[in-house]
Amino acid sequence: MSHSGSTHRALPAVSQAQFLSCLSEAGKRRDGxxxxxxxxxxxxxxxxxxSSITLSADTPLTxxxxxxxxxxxxxxxxxxxNASSLSGSQFIACNLRNASFIDASIENCLFRDCIMREVMMACASLDGVGFERCDLVIGSFENARILSSRFDTVTMAGTHFLNAEVRDSSIRNSNLENSVFFDVLRDFDVDSDSRKTVGTTRPTAVLPVDPADRGTSIPRVLVKLDQAAGMIPLRIAMRSPSIDRRKFDHEIGVALQRIAVSPAGGLPIPQRLLQTVDDDPETFAQLASITAKAKTLSANVNAIVLPGxxxxxxxxYGEEEDTPRSGSDYRRSLLELALLRESLNRGVPMMAICRGFQLVNVYFGAKMLQNVEGQRGTRDFNLTQGSRNGIYGEAMRETLASVVSHHQAIPVSAQSLVEHLKPSVVHEGLVEAVESPHAGGVPALMLQFHPEFFRTEPMYRAPESFVSRSESLPMSAANQIFWQIFSDAAGAHRAKQAVIRELKGPRSVPPSASAI
Structure with a gap:
């Protein structure tokens, strides 16, 4: 007679401290x-x-x-x-916040009565997985492989399935409002009641994220997009594990070398890099998959964010690196450069903050100062005289106090050579905001400073740092206006896309479901 069930029940439950100690001791002995x-x-x-255990970023389950x-x-x-193997496991009545299952193998597992907010399952393999009575909020199944799985009585607001592979899987009794499927909904077996809920009620926005690095800025940008701008933020992996890193690094080296020995042709290096990939997608297959991803995203969303x-x-920008830092991984840069290009080509509104602001300037040929001192804290900014009627006019009618936190910068001397952008805010010789000099262009907010830190409480408490302490620093309420400007631009883009769809004729899906 088997006693496996009684044995399981007879074993005592592990406490929080005991569990962590157990993992620590086992980790010392596993030899890789x-x-x-x-x-x-x-x-x-x-x-x-x-039972009732808390797992955090310090819990070693990768x-x-x-x-x-x-x-x-x-x-x-x-x-x-990440990269873990889960088989026959269950998550019952759990609260998962920013949990990451990237590249994990999940087989015959169950998620029941769970709240799952900002959970990343990018590149995960799901086979026989059940989601029952769960709220999946702003989740990602990007490049996931979903086989013989079921979603029953779930909500999936803000959850997306970019480039997912779906087979023999079903959706039942679910609310799919504001879920974004990128054309893979047709691969699910969806009941009629669930299908009636398909569609988006708000503009969608791409937000590149790195689940391995919580950061302090991007989570607050997400909150602002959701709460202040009224958008659906789609968390897109800025460094997707679907990319072969070794092959990618080789290809980026070859592409940059090809650019170095070829005539400049008047184009800045980032634009030449993208053109090089376009001209030879077979040689640069890994790079081309990233530019293709940007095309898919830009064709299905209403706004693009390039965060810090x-x-x-x-x-x-054609210079040697002064000091080895964290900018040697080109996967994020290539994705964001491609998104920037698609924003300009397709007329998709864009917001670029801090690093994103610098990237836009570099895209158009600006040089950067690689190390500047003292750019942390709040600063008072004013518009240049010629920018008072521009895109920032409403937000900066008066002096704006906002947060800066950067050690690289665009000097006025370098930016003045860029014909496609004009400085809107200059502070102590550094450009803090730019805009297009051409009326009627793509709505784009390009800011070196951080308006997302005005009265934003993200879904977690960040480690103590300057930027977390900056929450207590005085900031102008007008920082909030930037999000309304962005919201209005995205809303106008969404309305325009709806008109275009209507002119093209009836479709088999609701007009509001542009990205399914």
Missing amino acids: APLDVAACLTAAGFSTQL HALLCGVQFLNCTIDWCSF GEDIPSAL
Whole structure:
């Protein structure tokens, strides 16, 4: 007679401290092998059911084995299950916030009665997975492989399925309002009631994110897009694991070398890089997959955000790197350059903040100062005399106090050579905002400073840093107006796209569901 069930029940539950200690001890002994969580628990004499445990970014569950582990009433906050293998595991009544399952193998698992906010399943393989009575909010199944899985009685507002592969999977009794499927909805078996809910009620916006680096700016941008601008933020992997990093690095090196030995032709290096990829997509297959991703996104959204972050590779503006920093990974830069180009070509409204602002300037040929001092804290900004009737006129009628946090910058001397942009705000010789000199162009807000820090509480508490402390610094209420300007531009784009669809004739899906 089997006693496996009674044995399971007889084992005591593990406490928070015991669980972390168990993982720590097992991690010391595994010699590079995946951490087997169930074996770790049973070897220590504990049940494989985790009840009311909190998992965080410090919980070592990357590259782990989770077979038959049950999470009950757990809080899973910024925990990474990346590249892990989950089989027969269950998440019951859990709160998952910014959990990441990138490149994970998830087989015969169940998520039931869970709140799942900003959960990333990019490039994950899901086979026989059930989502029952769950709220999946602003989630991502980008490049995921979804087989024989079911979504039953779920809501998926802000969740997207960019480039997902779907087979033998179903959606039942669900609210799909403001879910974005990028043409893969047709691959699901969807019941009639769920299908009636398909469509978007608000503008959609691309927001590149890195789940491995919580940062302090991007989560606040997301909150502003959602709450202040009234948009649907789509969290897109800025460094997708679907890209072969070794091949990508080789291709970017070849492309930059090809540019270095060829005539300039009057175009800045970033534009020549994109053109090089377009001209030879077979040689640059990894790079071309990223530019293709930008095309797909720009054709299906109403706004694009280029957020703050690490340094821009100095090779993109033709200089050697002063000091080795974090800008050597070109995957993000290529994606954002391609998104920038598509924004300009398709007329998709854009907001570029800090690094994004610098990238726009570099795209048009500006040079950067690689290291400037003292650019942290609040600053008072005023519009240049010729910009008072421009895109920032309403937000900056009076002096604007906003936050800066950067060590690279665009000097006026470098930006003045860029004919496609004009300085709108200059502070101590550095350009803090630019706009297009041409009336009627693509609505674009390009800011070195950070309006997202005005009265924004993200879904987590960031580690103590200057930028988290800046929440207490005085900022002008007019910082909020930038988000309204962006919202109006995205709303106008959405309305225009609806008219275009109507002129093209009836479709088999609701007109509001432009991105399904």
